[in-house]
Amino acid sequence: MRDDEAQALTVVLLRAANALIDGIHAGVVARGFDDSRPAHGFAFTRLAPDGATISDLAAHLNVTRQAASQLVDELAAKGYVERRTHPVDGRARLVVLTERGWACTRAAEQAAAEQARTWAGVLGEDRLRVLIADLARLAPPGRLRPVW
Amino acid sequence: MRDDEAQALTVVLLRAANALIDGIHAGVVARGFDDSRPAHGFAFTRLAPDGATISDLAAHLNVTRQAASQLVDELAAKGYVERRTHPVDGRARLVVLTERGWACTRAAEQAAAEQARTWAGVLGEDRLRVLIADLARLAPPGRLRPVW
DNA sequence: CTTTTTTGTCAAGCTGCTTGCCTACTGGCA
DNA sequence: TGCCAGTAGGCAAGCAGCTTGACAAAAAAG
Numbered sequence: 167m168r169d170d171e172a173q174a175l176t177v178v179l180l181r182a183a184n185a186l187i188d189g190i191h192a193g194v195v196a197r198g199f200d201d202s203r204p205a206h207g208f209a210f211t212r213l214a215p216d217g218a219t220i221s222d223l224a225a226h227l228n229v230t231r232q233a234a235s236q237l238v239d240e241l242a243a244k245g246y247v248e249r250r251t252h253p254v255d256g257r258a259r260l261v262v263l264t265e266r267g268w269a270c271t272r273a274a275e276q277a278a279a280e281q282a283r284t285w286a287g288v289l290g291e292d293r294l295r296v297l298i299a300d301l302a303r304l305a306p307p308g309r310l311r312p313v314w
Numbered sequence: 315m316r317d318d319e320a321q322a323l324t325v326v327l328l329r330a331a332n333a334l335i336d337g338i339h340a341g342v343v344a345r346g347f348d349d350s351r352p353a354h355g356f357a358f359t360r361l362a363p364d365g366a367t368i369s370d371l372a373a374h375l376n377v378t379r380q381a382a383s384q385l386v387d388e389l390a391a392k393g394y395v396e397r398r399t400h401p402v403d404g405r406a407r408l409v410v411l412t413e414r415g416w417a418c419t420r421a422a423e424q425a426a427a428e429q430a431r432t433w434a435g436v437l438g439e440d441r442l443r444v445l446i447a448d449l450a451r452l453a454p455p456g457r458l459r460p461v462w
Numbered sequence: 463c464t465t466t467t468t469t470g471t472c473a474a475g476c477t478g479c480t481t482g483c484c485t486a487c488t489g490g491c492a
Numbered sequence: 493t494g495c496c497a498g499t500a501g502g503c504a505a506g507c508a509g510c511t512t513g514a515c516a517a518a519a520a521a522g
Contacts, residue, residue: 167439169423172430175446176334181453183331186324205478220501233479235501257487257500275317282320285452291315293448298323300445304433305329353509368470381510383470405469405518 186281193277199270201244209237210263210271213247217262219255246270334429341425347418349392357385358411358419361395365410367403394418 191204205227212218212226224234238261241247246267252258263271286294339352353375360366360374372382386409389395394415400406411419434442 167427167430167434167442169427171443171446172427173423174450175430175433175442176338176426178446178449178453179327179331179334182449183327185452185454186327190324221499230480231501232481232503236478255488255500259501275321278324279315279317279320282315282323285323286315288451289448294315294323295319297445297448298319298326300437300441301326301330302322303436304333305326306333369468378511379470380512384509403469403519407470
């Protein structure tokens with residue numbers, strides 16, 4: 167592996183990641199959720215099944231609990247989530263998606279699928295599957311960082 | 315291409331990009347440049363050949379000239395770059411790498427090569443080359459965004 | 463020469479995060 | 493049961509990195 171190939175790896179990987187994020191976000195905005203940020207999507211993936219506490223969300227997003235709390239403030243103000251009392255822990259509060267939050271989550275999934283189809287059209291489905299599998303072997307199973 | 319495969323694409327691509335950035339940055343820090351940020355590397359790639367003006371740098375980084383100017387302030391304070399008078403344009407100033415700036419650039423290249431070798435060890439060189447080539451076909455030739 | 467555009471910087475402000483501190487509540491332990 | 497260290501989450505303040513707006517100096521266009 168020559169040095170210039172290593173440089174190329176960095177460039178193309180980052181460009182592809184940026185293009186994917188931008189594409190998904192554009193698709194979500196086009197579906198009417200123009201007050202959403204890419205970071206919201208990362209939160210939604212944690213909240214989607216059954217909700218989560220602020221601490222859970224903070225750990226998932228790799229930020230402080232305060233930052234997670236502020237993000238939930240914003241999401242609640244925009245009608246994507248709501249805070250509920252936690253069923254068993256009186257200290258904690260359960261953050262759950264509203265119907266609008268679910269709709270936005272579905273929109274993001276559709277946008278991601280659309281982007282994947284576009285890329286499948288470029289490479290072919292089989293080769294894109296290989297690419298996903300290879301990236302999966304390279305990517306550590308740690309946290310996603312919603313810096314976008 | 316099923317929807318869950320599209321979701322997987324997003325996750326693994328972002329994880330891989332994060333891992334690469336983190337790995338390169340860790341390598342740069344380990345080589346003694348502990349006051350550098352990943353964003354600096356993106357600036358260096360533009361400054362490396364023969365320097366650049368603030369406007370050039372701002373366009374390359376996709377930020378305002380003011381932001382680029384502030385970044386150069388920081389880099390100059392840390393000894394990575396210096397401002398010179400522009401040879402032909404009296405308004406502009408040419409920002410060039412210092413010797414320390416060049417050393418940091420080389421360190422980043424080494425760290426990137428090291429990361430690529432690690433990944434080549436996982437996938438094999440040939441398959442990593444295919445991955446780079448495929449990503450290159452997917453990634454638009456636009457600007458890198460140094461948000462990391 | 464006059465006018466318009468471009469360059470870099472000063473100043474102010476915004477956003478998203480951090481740290482420090484606090485109260486309410488939990489769960490282990492005597 | 494009562495006590496107390498640990499945990500959850502919100503308030504306040506601060507900081508880093510970016511933006512917008514305005515400006516003087518120089519270049520380019522007329």
